[in-house]
Amino acid sequence: MEISEIIHEQSYTRQIIENKNSYYGFYNAGSMSEFDVIVVGAGPAGASAAIKLASAKANVLLVDRADPPGSKNVSGGVLWGDSLSQVAPDWEKGPVERYVEAKGVSFLTKDSRISIDFRSKKFGEYKSGYTVLRTKFDAWLAKKAKDSGAMVVSGVTVDRLSMKDGKVIGVEQGGETITSDAVILAEGANSRIAIDSGIKKKPSDRNIALGIKEVIKLPEKTITDRFGLSSAKMGFASEYVLGFLEGGVRAGGFLYTNKESLSIGAVISMGDLRKNNQTYSFNIIEQFKEHPFIAPLLEGGRVEEYSAHLVPEGGLTVDSIYGKGYMIAGDAAGFTFSNGLVLQGMNYAVVSGIVAADSFLQRKEKGIEAGANFSNYMDNLSGTFVMKDMKNFKGVDAVTWSKSIHQTIPAIAEEAMLNIFSENGEPKKHMLKILLKSMAGRKESKKELAVDLYRMMRRL
Amino acid sequence: MVGLVNAEPPENAGEYKNVLIFLETRQGKLAKPGLEMISVGAAIAHKVNEELIGIVMGNKIEGLVQEAGEYGCDKVIGLKSKDLEDFRTIPYSVNLSELITELKPNILLIPATRNGRDLASRIAVRSKTGVTADCTELDIDPAERILQARRPTYGESTLAEILCKRHRPQMATARPGIFSVPERDPKRKFVSEIRKTTIKKEFLKKEIVSFKPKSTLDLTSAKIIVSGGLGLGKPSGFKLLEELAGEIGASVGASRPTVDMGWIERDHQVGQTGQSVRPDIYIACGISGKAQHIMGMRLSKNIVSINTDASAELNSISDYIINEDLYKVIPELIDAIKRRKSGEKKPAEAPA
Amino acid sequence: MTLEIVVMIKQVPDSQEVVIDPVTFTLNRSAARNVINPADENAIEAALRIKDKEKDVHITVITMGPPFAETALIDAMARGVDDAILVSDRAFAGADTYPTGLTLAATITRMGKFDIIFAGEESTDSSTGHVGPGVAEFLGIEQASYTSSTWIEDEFVYADRELEDGIETVRMKSPCLITVLTNSNVPRNPTLRMKIDSIKKGIKTWSLADIGLKPEWVGLKGSPTIVKSMRTINEKKREGKKFKAGEMDKFVDELVSKGILKL
Ligand SMILES: Cc1cc2nc3c(=O)[nH]c(=O)nc-3n(C[C@H](O)[C@H](O)[C@H](O)COP(=O)(O)OP(=O)(O)OC[C@H]3O[C@@H](n4cnc5c(N)ncnc54)[C@H](O)[C@@H]3O)c2cc1C
């Protein structure tokens, strides 16, 4: 038997033999670079970019520090929208957990919960989102990239961008340079490479939050019943304002249902953590889990996974998302949106990755030179919801991290609700009166609250 | 000898009888792990009315053959040669397999020490049979005379029973420190035989050029272990543990990172890549209790965990939990033990 | 003449990520990634150190495993190993140590000349340590197990074996097999450059037919042992009784009165 016949179908070796991809660089003939594009980071942004590029027969290298790719990635876990279908039309049959049919938003005080629980038959017509478990999901996406013909290297951490005459000409690792016509930086919120290469300032604590997450194992049926879901395929996703934490630490919580587990976590203000001299985020997720209205939802579950990750807050945090020979996509560019009601980033990551890939291909058609300036990336992205959301919700962090959202409003609401619902033999008061009364009794200046309320209405 | 052999089973399994054990020697003495095979080997053999035959290999082995009989072998065979003085894989495995061909034992037990595992692997291939490694339970099905070899797997969480139905001998290696050494009885009756052998030159190509003995700490037979982890924070933390250990006659154990960092010698390491221990009390000081560590100590009769972190994994398998800074409680514990020994009362409780 | 070194490696679930369930005491390996068996990383490093020192050394790394074990081979090549062979066939499934040794020995025989074979002392998932010496027996060659270092001097292979009671230095002629202790050296990291080059170079995949064995000799069929049953080890129920600082006298009383501690 010929060796080539028995080589495993998906293997790199087979792909080379069958010339399924372009490892030998026939696509970038004429250029001196080893690869057309090097994509750093195999999260949703990088993997989407790599799939798009490889499908267009570009010679692409996708590098991730984890092995398998993405195995250290963290997300609460709802991938909103349908952007991924542009590069992976079958993604809904891929490693998704449950389709979100019920959405919640709650304010939690020490003793109470004030919630909106939104369920709609119309969620069937609109695309809401799927819960995903990132370790599975990211590995699946990276495999897609490999199957499309990208060279995928995992378990290696890229040190920095390789620069020559002010242009990015590739990446550096272990003292060696690998060259490419373009680099797409999709390294996530840490942005070590962008910072070390001098194309991004170190983000301030205000722009960074810490996300922590646990996966809690529960039987499929228990989850479906406990959250009142219509089937095992349907899921629940809720955000919480945690207005009861020790030391007044500001944090948002989330709870999502997967097939056979729950994802529970919190996004905590870095500034608050530092102020409280806490390096220990564990305590916060414990407080959340022990809350009287959360604990019953977790009952009987067993913690299977614990992880922590940075979340960029406050939208676009880089001066420029492109330059000579490079583009920045996903969290690395600051493309996240969190307003206390939803926390999104994966969808922005996917779209920005695809647009970066398109922008490279666009330039390529016209004959690219190594180190070309990718201003078209910004132009192309401006036409998508990514840039539109970033513009519309600029400054939203001032609201989401405001004392009003985290403490004042929940406290007022709690007092008001108690007033409305408790039967103390007195005649019922008008709602507005109750609100005004409980507001008047607070130490917080009315002005601060008014400003926050105004901002909230404008920006959310 | 070069070439491949296949795994055809012998057709005459019924002809195989008796339990053979390999009594490992170390520096001219019978080593403990080998002696541990005697009680379990005898139990298995006698259950089916067969004999326990001990094998001793070496040069000056007369005394050792006698000793093996006194410990409880029904029969002891000594293989004597200058070339067998030190353990070497090929001469040992060639000679032992010749004995197997001759004696046709139903079962062969070897201690799962480094040389024992080395030997067992080669014998199994030479005899075209299977071997169950690192067993902690051994029994026999009296009807079929099938060895029921059980070994912990999946991080000591499950016990797998492994059988070798069609091939003979049925082999197992036994984990040191699990089976007890029987009482030695100088009056015990047994049959013994010493055979002189010569080893072919071609089997003696490996030379032992030097041997540096080291005194090793045997934690497997310790009754009390005081063990330290990264929570000690500094190498000198082990001084405090030694003080406590000295007070209660304990040995000192350690988690792997403390060994890797050079805080303490490697032979103190407990766990998957260290020693498996089962003392009466295991006092874990500043050990989080990762799976690899737990594997090596969870069979301890009593476990005490001193840890500042109430949610340390080790706490979930502890009989006693002291959720405090070890630098605070260990000195207190030492004082309390001293007081108890001297019959003194705690100052506050002492009558005025 | 080229010194031919073979390193046998195995892909195992990362035991650092395998967690024990504190309630059921079962092992949760679902989350665990597949990695090169730790001792095998040390075996690769031991081979590379010989290559660093001697001239004209060629190293091949081999594994018997499923197709996805390719990543372990690529990883090994990216550290400086020259070639890699994956021996993969459905017929190999369910092998115990005997047919595993046979399959690897047949693979090595098919490769042609070899001088030194390296293996790990044992694997973290089956931890028998039988495969390495088993291969040596199938090939009829000398071996040194549980070694902390290996070197070549005057055409001899030397190795330090770490035994329970001391360190034994042995000297042999090649061909021979060496098993390497976990943590006996610090394995080098693969670089991006080397990973790219290894992927470009690719690995060889051999099947049962390539190594000339019969299906009934390998895998489950060729295994003399069978797993009859598995049971959870009955765990002693542990109470987790709490004592505070300042209560050490009470604690000692408790241990002594229950006969746990004898003073
Ligand atoms: C707790 C939490 C909950 C969240 N919940 C949601 C949610 O429900 N829905 C949602 O849409 N978003 C959510 N997000 C945000 C979402 O996770 C991110 O926006 C998204 O993962 C960004 O994708 P990315 O590809 O840009 O970066 P990442 O997913 O962070 O991927 C970056 C990749 O780069 C690799 N990498 C980094 N540095 C290097 C290097 N030097 N060399 C090689 N590789 C490198 C990393 O290993 C990683 O695989 C959440 C985030 C957190 C932390």
Ligand SMILES: Cc1cc2nc3c(=O)[nH]c(=O)nc-3n(C[C@H](O)[C@H](O)[C@H](O)COP(=O)(O)OP(=O)(O)OC[C@H]3O[C@@H](n4cnc5c(N)ncnc54)[C@H](O)[C@@H]3O)c2cc1C
């Ligand atoms: C293949 C392999 C094999 C391994 N084999 C072994 C093995 O044989 N043995 C082994 O032990 N490990 C082994 N390990 C390593 C194992 O996974 C863990 O890393 C190790 O057991 C953790 O050791 P630790 O508890 O000392 O450290 P840590 O996990 O860092 O724990 C330190 C603990 O000390 C507590 N602490 C800190 N300060 C104090 C204080 N002042 N007072 C009280 N408590 C305090 C902390 O709360 C923490 O719980 C192996 C790993 C691998 C991959």
Ligand SMILES: Nc1ncnc2c1ncn2[C@@H]1O[C@H](COP(=O)(O)O)[C@@H](O)[C@H]1O
């Ligand atoms: N399937 C395999 N392929 C290659 N090498 C193996 C395989 N199984 C075991 N080995 C080698 O044998 C050593 C001991 O493994 P084990 O006998 O399973 O403890 C490992 O460290 C490897 O070097």
